[in-house]
Structure formats: structure tokens, C-alpha cells
Amino acid sequence: MIDYIKSPVLKLKNIRLLEKNQYTFDVDPKATKTEVKSWVEGFFGVKVTGMNSYRPPRKMKRMGPAIGYPVRYKRMIVTLRSGDSIPLF
Template identity: 40%
Template sequence: MSQDFLYKAILGSIVSEKSTRIGEKNNQYVFRVVPEATKEDVKAAVELLFKVKVKGVQMLNLKGKQKRNGRFPGKRNDVRKAYVCLEEGQEINFAEVK
């Protein structure tokens, strides 16, 4: 696993009501990741990018919904999410991240 892949493994953070509630309750953060990323890749990427200790990672594959665009059928993209649990006393401040 190269350092270039670790920088590209995390596509962005997910900010929603559910992710905020999970973050406050369980000290977890939710990220969109590339489909090829494994738990170990996500753990290494978060520790490298945010300088925190990761306790555990849970992965989720979310299938895209079938939608229509006028009379033409279509499909939204599939999404892979990573729920990252941090060690006690650790937190990520997204305002300070470049």
C-alpha cells in the first residue's frame, strides 16, 4: 500500500444528521472511500491525514437507487462508506485540516 493510494483512499467526509449523531455518541466519523479501499487502508489513511489513533473501522457498501430522468431509466452511483471509531480523547477538527 503506497502513500499515494492512502491520500486518494478517502474521498471526503459525510456530514448528515445521522453521522453527526453517531459522532457525538460513539466518537465515530463517517467518510466516503474508494471502492478498492480495505479497512486497513482506511485506518492507515485516517492516521496519516489527521494524526489521530484509530480504534476500529466498519465498512458499508450502499447500492445506488434506480431513478428516472424524464422517460429514461437511470441509476445513481454506488457508495462505499467507512465508519471510523477513534481512541478515547482523540478527535478530528475539520477546520484545521488543509
């Protein structure tokens, strides 16, 4: 199950979401909301009240003469109940 969660996202927009008790993770494209919710609740011991997911648009990358696209991923925005927090942040 831990293979579904790739990493937390720490960008400017996501840092602003921390004030609203929302945390952002990069997850495997095959992961579902219920799988990620159960993993976050079990691992961190918090209560998840909402989840949003989206796939960022593809961007073309160039590596020498080769042109292609990087591996796709999905982002999940997890909203926690007030009073809960994730200690990694």
C-alpha cells in the same frame, strides 16, 4: 491514497455518531479497511480503534427518458480512541 477518501458524511445519524467519537467517510469501493485506517492515522495524526464499512443500497434515478443507477460507493465508520478528534468536524 487521497483518491480513496471521497468526502466526510454529515447527516443526522452521522452527527449523532460524533458523540461516540465515530466519523463517517464516503470512500472508493475498492478501498480496504487497512488502507483507510493508515490514511486517517497518517493524515490526521490520530489512533483508530475500530472500523466498520457498508455499501448503501442502490436507488434508481431518472434523468429525462433515461433510467439508471448512480455510481456505487462505500461508507466507512471510523472509531477513534478517546481523547482524539478530527478537526474537520
